[in-house]
Amino acid sequence: MTKKIAVLGASGYTGAELVRLIATHPSFEIAALSADRKAGLPMGEVFPHLRHLDLPVLQKIDEVDFSGIDLAFFALPHGVAHGLVRQIPDHVKIVDLSADFRLRDAQEYRKWYKLDHGAMDLQPAVAYGLPEIYRDRIAGARITANTGCYVATSLLPLIPLLRAGAVGAEDIVIDAKSGASGAGRGLNEPLLFSEANEGFKSYGVAGHRHMGELDQELSLAAGRPVLAAFTPHLVPMIRGMQATIYAAGDAAEIQAVLEKQYAGEPFVDILPMGAIPQTQHVKGSNLCRIAVHADRRPGRVIILSVLDNLMKGASGQALQCANIMLGEAETAGLNLAPVFP
Structure with missing residues (x-):
């Protein structure tokens, strides 16, 4: 049966990526698209690469009819979801791509996002959106909080290793790099081509907000507090992210733990020992x-x-979560080979 999907915040990069993916999904149909400043425009005018698709016109969120919607993706700024989720009918499932439901502690949310958590009564029932680790919880959730991008890159290797005691929890260093699309589509002077191209820089040093998620999930995996060192960097490319992780442990044991954890997983590929993965x-x-x-x-x-x-x-992980929440094949709409070169 076809599921009706709404993408709220469709004029940003993650919203457009969701539209691209859902367009080829065998069971999902885009029934509503929202934007703020772009409301009233066709999606193909905002993103010309999508103009061949038959899509709803962008509208304001308060104009969306949610009565027939099965699931809504929130591709919205931080701080919006807490209030918005209360305005949407209870039958609508939600995958939130912001940070609003990622942190389980209100004080931690305030510390990292400088906002008050407006929905702590809902937080205990929220699933954390890392499917390979929390698949069962996601399947029964009404709200799933998609992880941060740096966090997914780091947690996929580290959670199973900490659970197994295969790496030391005391001295983990995460040196991470991202392309410019990770900062979103809004105008941002340091991301202008003439300022970001042919350059390389650190940012959020010793205080990037993804540290809250890393602290929460690494500590949960280890069963005790874990404070990893984490430094993100901007590199002059559009897409792609790498986490280079330094830790204590035996390489052969770590290889074995990861191969066992991800055997049969469609989206996590453990390469042979000593291989060099590339973005x-x-x-x-x-x-x-x-x-x-x-x-x-x-x-x-x-x-x-x-x-x-x-x-x-x-967006790919958000769709993976949505598939689980709606009882679809987890790989539906996601069996895409990488684009190379």
Whole structure:
């Protein structure tokens, strides 16, 4: 049976990516698209690469008729979902791509996002949107909080390793890089071509807001507090993300744990020991590729994890969660080979 889908915030990169994916989904139909400043425009005018699709005209959120909607994607700014979720009928399931439901502690949300959590009464029932780890919880949830992109890249290798005790929890370093699309579509001077191209810079040093998610999920996996060092960097490309993770552990054991954890998983690819995953080899796909290296220092490892920040780091993973929530095949709409070169 066809499921009716709404994409709220369809004029941003993650919204457009959701539309692109749902357009080929065998069971989903886009019934409503919303935008703020772009309301009233055809989607093909806002994103010309989608003009061949038969899509609803963009409208304001308060104009959307949710009576026939099965699931809504919230591709909206942080701070909006807490109030909006109360305005939508209870039968509508929600995948929120913002950070509004990712953190389970109101004080932590306030610390990292400088906003008050407006829906703590709903938070205990929210599923954290990392399907390979929380699939069963996502299946029964009304609201799923999609992970941050840096967080997905880092947690997919680290959660099973911490659960198994295969890496030390005390000295984890995550050195991460992202393409410019991770900052969204809004005008941002440091992301102008003449300022970002041919450059490389760190940002959010010792204070990036994804640290709240990392603290929460790594500590849960380890069963005790974990504070990983994390530094993100902007690199002059559009799509792609890599986390280079330094930790204590035995490379052979870590390889075995990851291979066992992700055997049969359609979207996590554990490469042979010593391989070099590249962002170009996951671009446009919902894949995360991970490789383990033994460091030259005894008892230390280097783990490389790459994904497309707009796909497995955002919209692709959101669709994966939606498939689970609506009882569809988890891979529906997502069996896309990477685009190369």
